[in-house]
Amino acid sequence: MVVAGILSYPKPSAALSYGTAGFRARAELLDSTLYRMGLLAVLRSRSRGGLAVGLMVTASHNGPLDNGIKLVDVEGGMLATAWEEDATRLANAPDDQAEHVLAAIAARRGAAGGDGEVAGGAAPPRAAVFVARDTRTHSARLAAIALEAVGVLEGRGVDMGVLTTPQLHHIVRHHNGPLAAGERLPHPPTLYTTSSATTTDLSLQESTSLAHPPSTPHREHLPRPPTLYTTSSATTTDLSLQESTSLAHPPSTPHREHLPRPPTLYTTSSATTTDLSLQESTSLAHPPSTPHREHLSHPPILCTTSSATTTDLSLQESTSLTHPPSTPHREHVGPREWASEEGYYEMLTRAYATLVPPAARSSDRGPLWIDAACGVGAPKLLAMQEALLALGLRVHVANGVGDGELNSGCGAEHVQKARLPPRGFEARLAGFDRACSLDGDADRLVYHYWTESNEWKLLDGDKIAALFSCFLMEQLAAAKLDKPLRVACVQTAYANGAAGAYIRGLGMEVPMAKTGVKFLHHEALHFDLAVYFEANGHGTILFSDAAVSALLQTQADAEAQGDAPRAAAARCLLATKQLINQAVGDAISDFLLVEAVLCLRGWGVSQWDALYSDLPSRQTKLPVAERAAIATTADETRVTTPPALQPELDALMARFARGRCFVRPSGTEDVVRVYAEAATQAEADELALLTAQATH
Ligand code: NG1
Numbered sequence: 001m002v003v004a005g006i007l008s009y010p011k012p013s014a015a016l017s018y019g020t021a022g023f024r025a026r027a028e029l030l031d032s033t034l035y036r037m038g039l040l041a042v043l044r045s046r047s048r049g050g051l052a053v054g055l056m057v058t059a060s061h062n063g064p065l066d067n068g069i070k071l072v073d074v075e076g077g078m079l080a081t082a083w084e085e086d087a088t089r090l091a092n093a094p095d096d097q098a099e100h101v102l103a104a105i106a107a108r109r110g111a112a113g114g115d116g117e118v119a120g121g122a123a124p125p126r127a128a129v130f131v132a133r134d135t136r137t138h139s140a141r142l143a144a145i146a147l148e149a150v151g152v153l154e155g156r157g158v159d160m161g162v163l164t165t166p167q168l169h170h171i172v173r174h175h176n177g178p179l180a181a182g183e184r185l186p187h188p189p190t191l192y193t194t195s196s197a198t199t200t201d202l203s204l205q206e207s208t209s210l211a212h213p214p215s216t217p218h219r220e221h222l223p224r225p226p227t228l229y230t231t232s233s234a235t236t237t238d239l240s241l242q243e244s245t246s247l248a249h250p251p252s253t254p255h256r257e258h259l260p261r262p263p264t265l266y267t268t269s270s271a272t273t274t275d276l277s278l279q280e281s282t283s284l285a286h287p288p289s290t291p292h293r294e295h296l297s298h299p300p301i302l303c304t305t306s307s308a309t310t311t312d313l314s315l316q317e318s319t320s321l322t323h324p325p326s327t328p329h330r331e332h333v334g335p336r337e338w339a340s341e342e343g344y345y346e347m348l349t350r351a352y353a354t355l356v357p358p359a360a361r362s363s364d365r366g367p368l369w370i371d372a373a374c375g376v377g378a379p380k381l382l383a384m385q386e387a388l389l390a391l392g393l394r395v396h397v398a399n400g401v402g403d404g405e406l407n408s409g410c411g412a413e414h415v416q417k418a419r420l421p422p423r424g425f426e427a428r429l430a431g432f433d434r435a436c437s438l439d440g441d442a443d444r445l446v447y448h449y450w451t452e453s454n455e456w457k458l459l460d461g462d463k464i465a466a467l468f469s470c471f472l473m474e475q476l477a478a479a480k481l482d483k484p485l486r487v488a489c490v491q492t493a494y495a496n497g498a499a500g501a502y503i504r505g506l507g508m509e510v511p512m513a514k515t516g517v518k519f520l521h522h523e524a525l526h527f528d529l530a531v532y533f534e535a536n537g538h539g540t541i542l543f544s545d546a547a548v549s550a551l552l553q554t555q556a557d558a559e560a561q562g563d564a565p566r567a568a569a570a571r572c573l574l575a576t577k578q579l580i581n582q583a584v585g586d587a588i589s590d591f592l593l594v595e596a597v598l599c600l601r602g603w604g605v606s607q608w609d610a611l612y613s614d615l616p617s618r619q620t621k622l623p624v625a626e627r628a629a630i631a632t633t634a635d636e637t638r639v640t641t642p643p644a645l646q647p648e649l650d651a652l653m654a655r656f657a658r659g660r661c662f663v664r665p666s667g668t669e670d671v672v673r674v675y676a677e678a679a680t681q682a683e684a685d686e687l688a689l690l691t692a693q694a695t696h
C-alpha cells in the first residue's frame with residue numbers, strides 16, 4: 001500500500017527542502033511531498049504516543065501558484081528541528097527508496113508499527129493528523145493527498161477544512177494540551193468523532209484530478225460550510241528550483257550573479273515556529289506513559305473587570321509552581337473545548353472582553369480597515385465580526401477571497417517590504433483612521449494609516465512589539481509582583497534601531513536572534529515574559545508558567561488585601577496571555593491585542609506611532625546563484641566571508657550619520673539581503689546601494 005502510494009505520486013526532479021517555514025514550491029511539484037509528509041506526520045504522532053500533529057497546506061505570503069506545507073508539532077509549535085532533516089530526506093528520496101527511508105525513520109524514532117513494519121498501524125498508539133489548508137485553488141487537492149497517506153498508515157486523518165495557520169496550531173495545542181502533559185489519550189476524542197462514511201469531504205468536492213478517490217480509509221471530517229476557492233495567476237519564485245540551481249555551484253566555485261539594477265522588492269516567505277528544541281526535551285522529560293501533571297494550585301480565576309465575567313479556563317490547566325523560572329515551559333494550555341475553530345473564537349473574544357471592559361469601549365472609535373491579502377484571514381475575520389461588534393470593535397474586511405490575486409498588491413509582505421499601502425487603501429478612506437494587513441495564511445500583521453497631511457505611514461512588527469512592550473511594563477509596574485520577572489523583547493538585525501532604543505528605555509532586555517521566527521521563539525523562552533517580533537509582522541508574547549504563577553499569586557494576594565488596582569493589573573496580564581497566541585505569531589490575536597491596548601489607553605494610531613520615530617531604512621536583495629558565498633556572525637550583523645567585505649561595510653557606515661548596514665544570505669531564496677538605515681531616507685537609500693555594490 002505504502003509503496004503503491006509513493007509510486008503513484010512520483011517525486012519531481014527539483015530538490016525540496018524543509019526550510020524555516022516548511023516546504024514551499026510551485027503547487028504542481030508538491031504531490032509527492034504532501035503524500036510523504038502525510039506519512040511522516042503519522043510517524044511523528046506515533047512517536048509521541050498518538051498525540052495529534054498538524055499538517056497545514058499553505059505557502060503563506062507567496063504568490064498563488066505556490067503552495068507548501070507547515071507541520072505542527074504536538075505542543076502546537078513548529079515541527080521539532082530534528083524531524084526537519086527527516087522531512088527533507090524523505091521528501092527527496094528517489095521513489096524506489098522512499099519506503100526504506102520511511103522505515104528507517106520509523107525505526108529510529110520508535111514509530112514503527114506493532115509488527116516492526118511501518119504500516120503495522122494497528123498496534124497502539126494510533127496516530128492522529130489534523131490537516132488544514134488555506135484558500136489556494138490547489139490546497140484542497142493537496143490536503144486530500146496528505147489525508148490519503150495518513151489513512152494508508154492507518155492513522156486517523158482529520159480534515160479540518162480551511163483554517164488560518166495559527167488556528168491549526170491553536171487546535172493542535174489545545175487538543176493535546178492536557179495530554180501532552182501526560183494524560184492518556186481518550187479514544188475516541190471528544191471533538192472529532194464524525195465518520196468518513198457520513199460526512200462530506202469538502203476537500204474532495206474541490207478536487208477533480210485526485211488519483212485516489214474518497215475510498216481512502218480512516219479519514220474523518222469536520223462538517224463545515226463549503227468555502228469559496230478562487231483561482232488567480234501570479235509570478236512566483238520556485239524556491240526548490242533555485243535550490244537545485246545553487247547545488248550545481250558549490251561554494252568552492254563561486255558563481256554569483258551581480259546586481260546591475262536598482263534595489264528590488266522582497267518576495268520571501270514567512271514562518272510560524274516555536275521552540276523546537278524545548279519541545280523535544282519536554283517530550284523526553286514528560287513521556288505520555290509517565291504522567292507529569294501537576295495539580296491546580298489555584299481555582300480558576302474569575303475575570304470580573306468587565307460585564308463579561310469570564311472564567312479564564314486556560315489557567316485551569318495551570319501546572320507551574322514546581323518549575324523554576326530558569327526552565328520556563330508551556331503547560332498552561334486551555335481546555336479541550338477550545339480545540340476547535342469555534343473554541344478559538346471563544347477564547348479570543350472572552351479574553352478581549354476581559355481586557356477591554358465596557359467602560360473602555362468608546363462608541364466613537366472608528367472601524368479598523370483590515371486587508372486580508374485575499375487569503376484565508378478574510379473568512380475567519382468575517383466569522384468573528386459579529387462577536388467583535390458586540391465588544392465594541394468594528395472591523396471592515398477588505399481584500400477577501402476572490403477580490404483579487406492572493407498576496408499581490410496587498411497583504412503584510414507587500415506593505416512592509418514595498419512600503420506601499422495595499423490595494424483599496426491607496427488613499428485616505430473616509431471613515432477609516434487606521435488599517436492593518438495580514439499575510440496569506442494570517443500569521444503576520446502590520447498596521448498602517450494616512451496622516452491628516454496625507455502621508456501614508458507604516459507601523460511594522462517593531463512598532464507592534466513596542467506597543468506590547470510598553471503595555472506589559474505598565475501593567476507589571478501596577479501589579480507589583482513580589483519577585484520581578486525577567487522581561488525581554490527579542491528582535492532580529494532587521495529591527496529598526498529606534499525600536500530597540502525605545503524598548504531598552506522601558507527597562508526591558510532586547511536580545512537579538514537570527515532571522516526566522518523559530519529562532520526568536522527559542523530566545524524568548526529564556527525569559528519569564530517575552531515579546532518577540534520580526535519587523536515583517538510575525539510575532540507574539542510568551543508567558544512562562546513562572547510568570548503565570550506569579551500573576552495568579554499576585555491576583556489572589558491583592559484581592560485578599562483589597563488592593564483593586566493591583567489585582568486588576570494582574571488580571572489584565574493574565575487576560576493578555578489568554579488573548580495572545582502562545583504557540584505562534586497570529587495576525588488575528590495580535591490585532592485584537594493592539595486594538596485592546598489602543599482602546600484602554602484611549603489612543604489613536606498616531607499616538608501609538610509617536611512612541612518613537614523609525615530611523616529611515618531601506619532593504620534590497622541581490623540575486624545570486626550561490627548565496628553561501630556570504631557567511632555572517634551568529635547574529636547576522638557582520639560578514640565573516642569574504643573577509644574583505646566587512647571592513648568595507650564598516651567604512652561605509654562611518655560615512656553616514658546613524659549609518660548601519662548589513663548583508664546576509666536569505667534562508668528562503670537564492671538572494672543576499674541588504675539592509676541599511678541612516679538619519680535620512682536619501683542617505684539610507686544611498687547606503688543600501690553602496691552596500692549592494694560592495695557586496696557583489
Ligand atoms: P529570509 O529569506 O531568510 O530573509 C524570510 C524573512 C524572515 C522570515 C522567513 C521565513 C525577512 C527579511 N526575512 O527569511 O523574517 O519570515 O522568511 O520564511 O523578512
Ligand code: ZN
Pocket residue numbers: 060061270271439440441442443444
Ligand atoms: Zn504567513
